[in-house]
Amino acid sequence: MTTFAVLLTFHDDLSFFLKSKQPQIDRQLTERSSVKDVIEACGVPHTEVDLILINGKPAGFEKVLAQDAVVDVYGLGSDRLTHFPENRLQVCEIRSFVADGHLGKLVRDLRLLGIDVAYDRDAEDRQLVKLASDEHRALLTRDRRLLMHAAVRHGYYLRSQNPLAQTIEVLQRFDLASALTPFTRCIRCNAKLESAEKEKVLGELEPLTKIYYDQFRRCSGCGQVYWSGSHFEKLEKRIQAIQAALATKA
Ligand SMILES: [Zn+2]
Secondary structure (H helix, E strand, O other): OOOEEEEEEEOHHHHHHOOOOOOEEEEEEOOOOEHHHHHHHOOOOHHHEEEEEEOOEEOOOOOEOOOOOEEEEEEOOOHHHHHOHHHOOOOOOOOEEEEOOOOHHHHHHHHHOOOEEEEOOOOOHHHHHHHHHHOOOEEEEOOHHHHOOOOOOOEEEOOOOOHHHHHHHHHHHOOOHHHOOOOOEOOOOOOEEEEEOHHHHHHHOOHHHHHHOOOEEEEOOOOOEEEOOHHHHHHHHHHHHHHHHHHHHO
């Protein structure tokens, strides 16, 4: 079998994904391979790649590599992108997401901020991929294999394991800071909240809540009633913590 060599260089923070952490990789190929497959064989999911140059020319993921190809791979936010605005491979402004089953705290934060995040703790991998593909949602996960699936068009690999840091990562990756609408979405089920008249929710309130509160919202999906009680204060503190963290990273 004939083999031939290609040279890949991973720029920006993409060496995060490489085993050796060395940005240059020599690879021997034995068959016709798309650049997507070769990049992912190095450990980098295609959802993290925003620009590919092959011998200095921009290329798409399906481009088949030829002998002695020199491949430069750039991540989101790369300085190089300004020279190739038409050849970017990722979309920044995505407004709906699906999160894998290990990310409950991140999902809670994002929904609290009004962001549409589909989430089922027990969802299987193939269900996550299908939902991302069918509903054009970006897949949020710490499973890079999942992001390498060809049906996953958009997604993001969370670098941190800390929920607050993860929330900031997602807000920055998808330019969400100006699109936040806190307290408009149900934390439990992701449906929109609607304002509800007090008389209509009286039967579901504790005696003291009936006395002290007059403004209520009800989830249009699961029916959960929300009001500005002590729970609200806790959530408001969380929003403040997120906004403070975002300001220091901006
Ligand atoms: Zn709900």
